[in-house]
Amino acid sequence: MLNKKSVDDINVKGKRVLVRCDFNVPLQDGKITDENRLVAALPTIKKLIADGGKIILCSHLGKPKGEPKPELSLAPVAVRLSELLGQEVKFAADPEVVGPNAKAAVAEMKDGDVILLENTRYRIEETKNGEAFSKELASLCDVFVNDAFGTAHRAHCSNVGVTQFVDTAVVGYLMQKEIDFLGNAVDNPKRPFVAILGGAKVSSKISVINNLLDKVDTLIIGGGMSYTFFKAQGGSIGNSLCEDDYQQYALDMLKKAEEKGVKLLLPVDNVIADKFSNDANIQVVGRGEIPDGWEGLDIGPETEKIFSEAVKDAKTVVWNGPMGCFEMSNFAHGTEAVAKALAETDAVTIIGGGDSAAAVNILGYGDKMTHISTGGGASLEFLEGKELPGVAAANDK
Numbered sequence: 540m541l542n543k544k545s546v547d548d549i550n551v552k553g554k555r556v557l558v559r560c561d562f563n564v565p566l567q568d569g570k571i572t573d574e575n576r577l578v579a580a581l582p583t584i585k586k587l588i589a590d591g592g593k594i595i596l597c598s599h600l601g602k603p604k605g606e607p608k609p610e611l612s613l614a615p616v617a618v619r620l621s622e623l624l625g626q627e628v629k630f631a632a633d634p635e636v637v638g639p640n641a642k643a644a645v646a647e648m649k650d651g652d653v654i655l656l657e658n659t660r661y662r663i664e665e666t667k668n669g670e671a672f673s674k675e676l677a678s679l680c681d682v683f684v685n686d687a688f689g690t691a692h693r694a695h696c697s698n699v700g701v702t703q704f705v706d707t708a709v710v711g712y713l714m715q716k717e718i719d720f721l722g723n724a725v726d727n728p729k730r731p732f733v734a735i736l737g738g739a740k741v742s743s744k745i746s747v748i749n750n751l752l753d754k755v756d757t758l759i760i761g762g763g764m765s766y767t768f769f770k771a772q773g774g775s776i777g778n779s780l781c782e783d784d785y786q787q788y789a790l791d792m793l794k795k796a797e798e799k800g801v802k803l804l805l806p807v808d809n810v811i812a813d814k815f816s817n818d819a820n821i822q823v824v825g826r827g828e829i830p831d832g833w834e835g836l837d838i839g840p841e842t843e844k845i846f847s848e849a850v851k852d853a854k855t856v857v858w859n860g861p862m863g864c865f866e867m868s869n870f871a872h873g874t875e876a877v878a879k880a881l882a883e884t885d886a887v888t889i890i891g892g893g894d895s896a897a898a899v900n901i902l903g904y905g906d907k908m909t910h911i912s913t914g915g916g917a918s919l920e921f922l923e924g925k926e927l928p929g930v931a932a933a934n935d936k
Contacts, residue, residue: 541722543933544709546583546684551592553650557680558583558711559698561687561913562598562616569615577619579913583686583711584624584653593648595679596620596628597636597656597697598687605663607634617655629654636662637675645679659697666695673700686711689892689914691929702932710933713913718930720889720910721857721921729854729887730756734922735846735877737762738860738894741785746923747859752795757802757853759846761838761862761873765806768793774827777811778834804849808839810863810870817867837863838873847880856881859891859922865898874898882907891918 560580565572587594601611617630629652631641636657644654659665664672673696677683683705685691685698691714694700702708710718724732734751736744741764751758760768763780770776771786772793796803807826811833812819823839824830838846850856858881862873878899881888888908890896893915899905912918920927 541718541930542936543715543718543930544936545715546586546709546711548936549682549707549709551587551590551682554592554681555595555645555648555679556587556592556682556684557595557597557676557701557705558587558684559687560596560598561689561713562596562613563600563689564616566600566610566615569610571615571619574619576913577616577623579713580686581623583684583713586712587684588624588626588651588653591650592682593645593650594653595645595656596653597659597676599660599665599690599697600658601660603658603660605660605665607661611658613655613658620653620655624653626653631656633657634661636672637679641679659695662696664696666693668694668696668700670700672696674704676701677704680705681707683708684711685709685929685933686713687929688714688717688912688917690917691717691914691927692917692920692925694928698929699932708933710930714930714933716910717912717914717918717921720887721891721912721918724855724857724887724889725751725754725922725924728754731853732855733757733759733850733853733857733886735759735761735850735856735858736860737764737862737874739763739780741767741782741789743919744860745785745788746925747919748792749795750922750924752792752799752801755801757804757849758796759804759849761806761842761846761877762860766835768805769827772827775829776827776835777829777831779829780834802849804845806838806842807845808841809835810837810839810872811835812870817869821869836867837870843873843876846877850880850884850886853884853886855889856884856886857889857891857922859893859895859919861894861898865894865901871902875902878902878904891915891922893918
């Protein structure tokens with residue numbers, strides 16, 4: 540059980556509060572094309588304004604690799620945040636992030652004011668968690684609030700280093716929600732607990748499968764990684780994705796599931812194509828019966844039924860990774876069937892970030908899920924049972 544202090548446990552009146560947000564938004568010609576992350580940050584910012592804090596926001600954007608790149612400036616974010624909050628968000632345009640503009644702006648702040656610092660990754664030390672930059676960030680504030688789950692699995696200056704030089708470090712509402720849902724779903728789930736794993740590679744989900752087999756009642760495996768399991772069991776998979784080095788591992792996992800009494804479900808049929816294209820020739824074949832020259836690109840209709848049935852009576856479902864190449868409409872059926880099944884269950888449904896979050900939103904089921912994680916890599920590491928540096932750095936209750 541993770542029990543961290545949050546913005547509800549502190550009083551920031553008259554205090555300078557540095558808030559690490561996730562403003563890593565897509566920009567096209569200086570325009571923000573998707574502002575979900577800005578909107579998601581508002582509850583924490585509004586709470587701190589209402590409490591009379593002096594709010595200093597910071598975030599990274601893209602990968603400027605330690606040098607100022609004008610196209611990765613957070614200036615457009617300050618403009619849009621001002622509109623969303625209905626009050627000015629002053630932008631401190633220092634290429635060195637903590638520079639004369641930032642220092643002067645902070646010195647003049649009144650209670651309830653908001654400023655935004657420049658892209659933290661303009662500084663090369665940010666991703667290396669360098670002490671000097673951490674101290675500079677800490678020098679601006681009395682209190683630190685981390686609300687950026689997307690970078691919680693990385694120890695950087697603006698989310699971990701800074702906490703060594705401030706007395707009070709807490710989590711914001713977004714981080715709190717991730718800890719409550721993801722962390723506690725895995726450590727203390729309402730049962731039956733079902734996990735659905737998809738995506739291309741077994742290798743990237745090894746620790747996840749291993750950790751979840753100790754915790755779930757049912758583990759469903761679909762997507763590209765299922766073909767490695769089929770081949771390991773002696774099936775023919777044609778040109779399908781396969782990681783030959785992981786065949787033994789797949790067999791070990793099947794054995795572990797059996798020993799633990801966990802139901803491990805693999806596809807029983809697949810939608811296959813004669814080339815990797817939406818207008819390829821398509822057919823449905825049984826598992827491990829893919830002819831040469833063909834490749835599996837989605838789960839088949841029988842599998843859709845079995846997987847949907849498996850989540851019906853669940854009380855907690857965690858899903859990470861699509862069932863097929865959902866970007867192509869002919870191979871999105873499996874992913875959509877799973878999304879629909881989750882939308883119709885009474886369970887607490889938690890979607891790990893990345894592709895699964897994108898798929899659920901594109902297919903229009905986003906509002907039917909209990910929680911959609913904002914961090915792909917961070918949510919995977921949570922499911923692996925790892926401690927996330929950005930979470931660990933906050934004060935315990």
